[in-house]
Amino acid sequence: MSDPILSTHNLVKAFGALTATDDVSIDLFPGEIHALIGPNGAGKSTLIAQICGGLTPDSGRVVLQGRDVTQDSTAVRARAGLGRTFQISALAMEDTVLENALLGALGASHRPWRFWRKALSDKALCERALSALERVGLADDKDRRTSELSHGQRRQLEVAVALTLEPRAFLMDEPMAGLGTGGSQRLIGFLDGLRGEAPILLVEHDMDAVFALADRISVLASGQVIATGTVDEIRRDPAVREAYLGEDA
Amino acid sequence: MIGERSITLVVLGLLLAVVAWALVVDEPFTITLATRAAILALAAVGLNIALGIGGMVSLGHAVFFGLGGYAMGILAYHAQSFSALDLGLVSVAGTKSMPVIWLVALGVSALAALLIGLLSLRTSGVYFIMITLAFGQMFYYFAISWSAYGGEDGLSIYVRNGFPGLNTLVPIQFFGICFALLCAALFLNARLRASPFGLALNAARQVPARIETVGLTPFRLKLVAFVISGAITGLAGALFADLNRFVSPTMFSWQLSGELIVLIVIGGVGRLIGPVIGACLFVALEHWLGGLTEFWHVYLGAILLGIVLFARGGIVGLLTGREGPHV
Known part of the structure; x- marks a missing residue:
């Protein structure tokens, strides 16, 4: 397998007694959509902030195209090829x-x-x-x-x-948030074609979108990656069903 | 509704018309009032770059206004007393040339803006307001205790500084200079806001997170804007000192910083011509109402209150029928 475009190595971030990110290592390989899912409070936002540069991890590294960017600012990471979209549109209204x-x-x-x-x-x-x-x-x-x-149009503009x-890698934070069925379907179609250009780390709550798009899925619970695998493997994983899907699937 | 460009032209035209009328009926004092308005407008146009486009509520812009004033005062003082200005390593002669004084005023206030900006732009919101205010007070009290240049009493300059080819003591000619500089600053401001830099700065005010994720640094954008802003306000300070032929620590006072903000809010925050409308209205009220009652600030306050409550876009916002950029 080729080298990952974006990866985190043993990231740890604690706020007081709460370890929001607990030894998280994930990879994003060329050509793939890697979905990151997890229940509320699993530590997704904290992890995204560490990947993008908003938060500095207590330990561990963030590597973008072979370069350690752990200590770099958000702007430097963006220039190094990380394209981010926001969960709540951050646009100049x-x-x-x-x-x-x-x-x-x-x-x-x-x-x-x-x-x-x-x-x-x-x-x-x-x-x-x-x-x-x-x-x-x-x-x-x-x-x-x-x-x-x-x-919906704001979501499109965000993309x-x-x-x-x-960018060399996309990090999309809930791009489907608030979209209707039609809008979601169109965006799914679009992102599907985008993976050839640059891989996408997709943080998403919309399970239909995740199952339709993801090549691999990582499941985050209580700050830890409890499983990584293909859509089928994740669907079958008993730990995942208990931690996450169990509630509504 | 009316376009912003036509409002700009109409306002500048009206100011010229008032001056032309004053010239015809021989009312030099009205020309002096118009000059005062143009200079205050220039100072506020400078502040509007930081405040309006960049969202930096500086309560310390009097620093630059005062530095421009003292640049003029000190250079002209040494020229009129034929004494050398000792700068430590070198000593230079004073000057009575406006262009030279302007360059010094621009340079000194830009440098001060760079230093103040480097420190204060690390904060935002109310902390930024307080730090800029603190810098203003520092300069104010320094000027009061600077006895070499008049201390609290200030410095009087007997003859207005010269501009090649003009007699600056003739009110209409000095007005012409100030008006031309105001127009130049407005033009610069208009170009700036449409430029790539202006676009990025405007977005840095609205969504700093976005600016970072496209690989730009809001701090640097704001710092550069703050320097440009301070330099323009400094130039206005030099002209203001020349208008009064007098410099004093009040040019550094926080009331003046506050007034500049008021001018912008009345005219329309972030609007190109907003500061000019605010300054004209301010000078007119100060003169006409000030003649009727000592408490004319009450009426100014009422107008300000009305605008803040009912017309967030200021007067320009009322005329264009569009809410201001800062809603």
């Missing part, structure tokens, strides 16, 4: 859809230090932003204020901003 997509293009070009020329008349930036909008189906809405978008970064 006053700005237009295109301007939001431009932010990603700007960051990817590493050149925000231009004070005179209009961002909207920079062809290279705009093309990059527009092509991402086209791919998620928002090209026609490019001049609308982001605050006017529906919830589009990550696309403009042309």
Whole structure:
């Protein structure tokens, strides 16, 4: 098997007596969608924060493309190729859809230090932003204020901003959150085609989406990975059924 | 509703029209009032870059206004007393040239903004407000105790500094200079907010988390904006000192920092022409109401209250029919 694009090695993070992340090692290989599931309070958010750079682990390492990024800031990790989407859309609501997509293009070009020329008349930036909008189906809405978008469209824009970064790995935090059935189906179809470009670490509550998309699933409970395997293996795993699926499956 | 661009042109046109009328009926004092409004507007345009686009509520912008003022005062003082200005390693002669004074004012306030920004931008919210206020007070009390340059009494400059080819003592000519600089700052501001930097800064105010995940650092964006903002306010300080031919520690006072914020809130936070509308209204009220009653601030307060409660976008927001950016 080839080297993982993104991996965590024995991550530990404790808040007082609560060990929110307990010796977590997961890998994300090229071409795969690796789903991370777990009941509320399992430590998913804490783990995401450590992977993205919001929190520094007590011990352990985060490795992105063979490079140890454990001590790096969120911005450095983003520049190193980590494309993140947020559970609750983090978009500049006053700005237009295109301007939001431009932010990603700007960051990817590493050149925000231009004070005179209009961002909207920079062809290279705009093309990059527009092509991402086209791919998620928002090209026609490019001049609308982001605050006017529906919830589903905001989810699409959230993915589009990550696309403009042309990352080497995606980390998607509940991209399906709040989407209706139709919206979920469309996004599932889209993410399905995305894995060839860059692997996705998918944190998701929507089990239909997870089972439809994931090549592998890791189950997090009480801060620990209690199982990792294919969809079928996870469905059959008795520990998983007890810890998680048992409640509603 | 009216577009923001047309409001900008109308407001600048109105200011020019008032001055033209004053020139025709020979009312030089009105021209001086308009000059005062233009200078305060310039200071607030500077602050609006930090406050409006970057979301940095600085209660210490009087630092830059005062530094610009003292840059003018000290240089002109040495020029009029024919004494050398000792800078430690070198000593230089003073100057009565406005362009030189402006460059010094811009440089000194940019440097101060860099140092203050490096420290205070590590905080946000109310802590940022308090730290910038604290810096303001430091400079204020330093100026009061700086007896070499007048201490609490300030410094008087007898003749207004010169600009090549103009007689700056003629009110209309000095107004022309201030108005041109105001327009230049507005133009710079307009370009800035549409530039890649402006886009990133504007988003850093709204969603810092997003800015980091696209690989940019909000701190750096804000620091650069704070420096640009401080430099423009510093330039306004130099002009203000030249208008009054007098510099004193009150230019560093926190009341002035607060007034600059009030001007912006009245006009419309983050709106290009907002500070200009606020400054014109402020100077007009100060003059007309101030002539009627000593307590004119009460009316200013009432207007401010009305705007904060009923028109969050300020006057520009009322006119364009769109809520301000900061809802």
